[in-house]
Amino acid sequence: MAKVLRLFACMLSLALFLSLAPAGYSLAGAADEAACETAAFEPSPGAAQNGAPGAASGTSEKKLLPLHEINERVAEYGSMTIEGMKPEDYDASQSLVWTPLNTAGEPRPIDINLSEPMNFSVFEERMRNLDKYEGVEVSVIGKSAMGRNIYMVKVAPGGEEGKPIIMLSGNVHAREFAGADYLTKILNDTVRKSQTDPKTRSLLEKVVIVAVPLVNPDGREMIINGGNRNRKSNANGVDLNRAMPAANAGQLSKGVKRVKNFSTKPGLYFFAGYNLGSESETRAMIKWFDYYVPKAFVYIDLHQQGGSQYYNKPFSSAKSDSLSKDFAKRINLLLKKGYRLVSESKYFGLNGDGGTMTDYARSVAEGFRYSYAYGRLTLGIDGEETPLVVFKDIDDRMQYYNPANASFRAVTIEIGRSPSYLGAGSRARALRKREYKKYGWDGFLTGVIGNVLALQPQ
Numbered sequence: 001m002a003k004v005l006r007l008f009a010c011m012l013s014l015a016l017f018l019s020l021a022p023a024g025y026s027l028a029g030a031a032d033e034a035a036c037e038t039a040a041f042e043p044s045p046g047a048a049q050n051g052a053p054g055a056a057s058g059t060s061e062k063k064l065l066p067l068h069e070i071n072e073r074v075a076e077y078g079s080m081t082i083e084g085m086k087p088e089d090y091d092a093s094q095s096l097v098w099t100p101l102n103t104a105g106e107p108r109p110i111d112i113n114l115s116e117p118m119n120f121s122v123f124e125e126r127m128r129n130l131d132k133y134e135g136v137e138v139s140v141i142g143k144s145a146m147g148r149n150i151y152m153v154k155v156a157p158g159g160e161e162g163k164p165i166i167m168l169s170g171n172v173h174a175r176e177f178a179g180a181d182y183l184t185k186i187l188n189d190t191v192r193k194s195q196t197d198p199k200t201r202s203l204l205e206k207v208v209i210v211a212v213p214l215v216n217p218d219g220r221e222m223i224i225n226g227g228n229r230n231r232k233s234n235a236n237g238v239d240l241n242r243a244m245p246a247a248n249a250g251q252l253s254k255g256v257k258r259v260k261n262f263s264t265k266p267g268l269y270f271f272a273g274y275n276l277g278s279e280s281e282t283r284a285m286i287k288w289f290d291y292y293v294p295k296a297f298v299y300i301d302l303h304q305q306g307g308s309q310y311y312n313k314p315f316s317s318a319k320s321d322s323l324s325k326d327f328a329k330r331i332n333l334l335l336k337k338g339y340r341l342v343s344e345s346k347y348f349g350l351n352g353d354g355g356t357m358t359d360y361a362r363s364v365a366e367g368f369r370y371s372y373a374y375g376r377l378t379l380g381i382d383g384e385e386t387p388l389v390v391f392k393d394i395d396d397r398m399q400y401y402n403p404a405n406a407s408f409r410a411v412t413i414e415i416g417r418s419p420s421y422l423g424a425g426s427r428a429r430a431l432r433k434r435e436y437k438k439y440g441w442d443g444f445l446t447g448v449i450g451n452v453l454a455l456q457p458q
């Protein structure tokens, strides 16, 4: 096994001989001569006559390996089912500029009634109003496929320095309205309350909250405008929660049957794109995660599939899973035991699935980095970019993990009790309003802050 890996690693290093090392990776040991002596591999004439690894630079060297080439390389371990994220798309994600709204004027105290509809223009008005509060900054972090703004709300009265960061997101899936509805109401109500309630104010001053309440504005708006109410995808028919170039995205371990929830063409759900990370929404989220995950305390993603929480990842360390599980338990208590813990591993893994927002966040936390050659997050082993499908086959793989954030937690909360809770309809809105009240979502943010502070090392 070790020998095979070394051969594989050697071939990979030769393939990448002149490629520019992604930030954080050292190519110093890439051309491991001892390993390469055993490899029956002829470098191309171009590679052979050039100088030291890393000498070349420029985007032309950032070359994505075609899927069939990757699959030849990983054939012993399994296969990739989706083309990787294109280097130009990854670079575009990294060069996105966040634009603060800087809205002028005094905030209006807004009462948000969850049984009333919230279309995109109402949502934008609420974002602009939030931005007017002191200590709140709303920024545009990217655009949707149809050009709608993707907003981040940052709540940090009294500054950010040294404070634990809480990441929140919602409505990645179009029909799962609770994400954007709940987060917008929670942020509005908590910030508003902090203006007159010293206890709430004091809690907000102890943390930094960064929230992307509406990740998939086009998909949501298509449903509001009468489109198919089962849509999870964005306007291009891409399921954003399959499209992230996470460590486990679209890979199939040898002998494992591909999950049924997988589509090879655009549609309402389960299509990861023709390439991973192809969507403008995924590019915005990649930059957001790359920036915040290495220093964040917790990330919570709000979905809607029936009163549960997911906390574990098949590729994560047991310690990292137990941190997330502990936080999920705390959320369950906070929300009146309305969201039971469900283990993800029996549903996901290297079965062609993966590529969710939490998969990506946890991948970054575990130290996986984007590889231009593979077009997805890989782990550096002795300076080699190693995709998870290979890596999973290595005994004692955890010794190779080099976490970017060893105390990171991520939890997915599934709101709703049945399909009737989904979408834009009046009954769904009434049901979601009832659930919000029944399980105490009004205290969600302050409760999460309280738990974060209790877990902070003193």
Ligand SMILES: [Zn+2]
Pocket (backbone or CB within 6 Å): 172, 173, 176, 241, 303, 304, 305
């Ligand atoms: Zn979902």
